[in-house]
Amino acid sequence: MVGKKSQPSKKAQKKIGKREQSVASEGQTPHPWTEFVEAQSKADGDDKANASLEVGATPGLGPDEMELDEDETPASAAKKEHAQSFSREQEIEKLRTSGSMTQNPAEISRIRNISKVEFGRFVLFPWYFSPYPEVFSQEDCIYICEFCLSYYGDLKSFTRHRMKCTLQHPPGNEIYRDDFVSFYEIDGRRQRTWCRNLCLLSKMFLDHKTLYYDVDPFLFYVMTTRDDRGSHLIGYFSKEKESADGYNVACILTLPQFQRKGYGRILIQFSYELSKIEGKLGSPEKPLSDLGLLSYRQYWSELILDLLLGFSEREEKCTIETISTRLSMTTQDVEHTLQALKMQVYHKGEHKIVIPDKLLQQREKSKTKAKRVIDPERIQWKPPVFTAASRTWGW
Numbered sequence: 001m002v003g004k005k006s007q008p009s010k011k012a013q014k015k016i017g018k019r020e021q022s023v024a025s026e027g028q029t030p031h032p033w034t035e036f037v038e039a040q041s042k043a044d045g046d047d048k049a050n051a052s053l054e055v056g057a058t059p060g061l062g063p064d065e066m067e068l069d070e071d072e073t074p075a076s077a078a079k080k081e082h083a084q085s086f087s088r089e090q091e092i093e094k095l096r097t098s099g100s101m102t103q104n105p106a107e108i109s110r111i112r113n114i115s116k117v118e119f120g121r122f123v124l125f126p127w128y129f130s131p132y133p134e135v136f137s138q139e140d141c142i143y144i145c146e147f148c149l150s151y152y153g154d155l156k157s158f159t160r161h162r163m164k165c166t167l168q169h170p171p172g173n174e175i176y177r178d179d180f181v182s183f184y185e186i187d188g189r190r191q192r193t194w195c196r197n198l199c200l201l202s203k204m205f206l207d208h209k210t211l212y213y214d215v216d217p218f219l220f221y222v223m224t225t226r227d228d229r230g231s232h233l234i235g236y237f238s239k240e241k242e243s244a245d246g247y248n249v250a251c252i253l254t255l256p257q258f259q260r261k262g263y264g265r266i267l268i269q270f271s272y273e274l275s276k277i278e279g280k281l282g283s284p285e286k287p288l289s290d291l292g293l294l295s296y297r298q299y300w301s302e303l304i305l306d307l308l309l310g311f312s313e314r315e316e317k318c319t320i321e322t323i324s325t326r327l328s329m330t331t332q333d334v335e336h337t338l339q340a341l342k343m344q345v346y347h348k349g350e351h352k353i354v355i356p357d358k359l360l361q362q363r364e365k366s367k368t369k370a371k372r373v374i375d376p377e378r379i380q381w382k383p384p385v386f387t388a389a390s391r392t393w394g395w
């Protein structure tokens with residue numbers, strides 16, 4: 001069955017509604033972030049007036065960005081939705097049009113072709129077109145094995161597959177493990193089918209991704225959560241084995257059933273931890289998806305702010321280059337974030353970085369909420385070395 005509703009070109013605020021459908025059987029839990037956002041609103045009185053003012057004043061740090069990575073109540077989402085659309089759309093447009101990855105308009109305009117997916121213990125409702133074989137678009141539901149990512153159009157053959165399938169984790173090396181998540185590194189060339197299947201799965205939730213078949217030049221970093229049945233896919237990012245432009249992430253996605261729980265932030269942190277080990281500055285490939293952009297913006301803002309606070313407490317000087325080196329972020333990303341937060345000023349013939357009081361207060365409040373982070377000490381990883389031939393061809 002072909003979906004009638006999900007057009008990628010629709011306004012971002014509309015997409016939010018569609019997305020919530022995909023959170024399937026997971027209950028909505030109110031999250032501390034909501035308190036943070038609400039506290040912001042309360043401080044200035046009327047919700048709506050304040051929200052519009054906020055968006056106008058600091059295009060990069062609307063309450064929207066706080067919400068997307070984390071849980072929140074549907075009510076508060078609805079309240080904020082109207083005022084957010086302005087900065088959100090602007091930002092998305094900016095990133096979309098400045099990107100290196102060419103979009104294929106024909107692909108984007110294609111209508112969602114899969115209406116329902118059974119994946120592990122979740123039922124997912126795709127948002128976008130994904131190039132599964134034509135015949136699958138006629139099924140009411142497709143079944144995807146959550147471990148090998150093979151897809152089936154009928155329950156009978158899927159059940160037969162599950163009896164035989166022995167995979168219980170992604171087919172690569174586990175390079176990170178804490179009490180909460182694991183990361184696996186998977187070579188697109190060595191695990192071509194698995195990686196193609198991952199791309200097909202993720203395309204259902206990404207509006208702009210163009211990579212499906214040529215997975216060989218990429219490594220995939222897959223985050224899972226463990227239980228007695230195995231390691232369950234939460235999200236991943238892909239990374240070019242050698243990026244001429246210095247990108248440390250090509251595509252990044254948290255599966256919809258795990259969104260708004262802070263996992264996007266963990267994926268982003270992990271990508272920068274790898275860049276630190278490599279001794280490189282990293283940046284995600286543009287264009288980012290709208291959700292991706294918002295998660296990055298939030299991540300960058302918080303890290304830069306914390307770093308600057310440290311410098312100001314010690315009364316040390318801090319430059320854009322210092323921030324860039326310390327956080328393994330490119331100077332462009334640092335500058336872009338500082339501009340969005342209105343932290344760059346020109347004063348008495350000098351460019352200065354300032355921390356507005358409002359940001360300080362926001363950060364203090366958000367700090368009281370516990371966040372899960374990657375412990376860099378636990379990463380068991382050396383930058384892989386590829387010869388020109390092994391990057392794409394045989395060993």
Ligand SMILES: [Zn+2]
Pocket residue numbers: 145146147148149150161162165166167
């Ligand atoms: Zn399987």
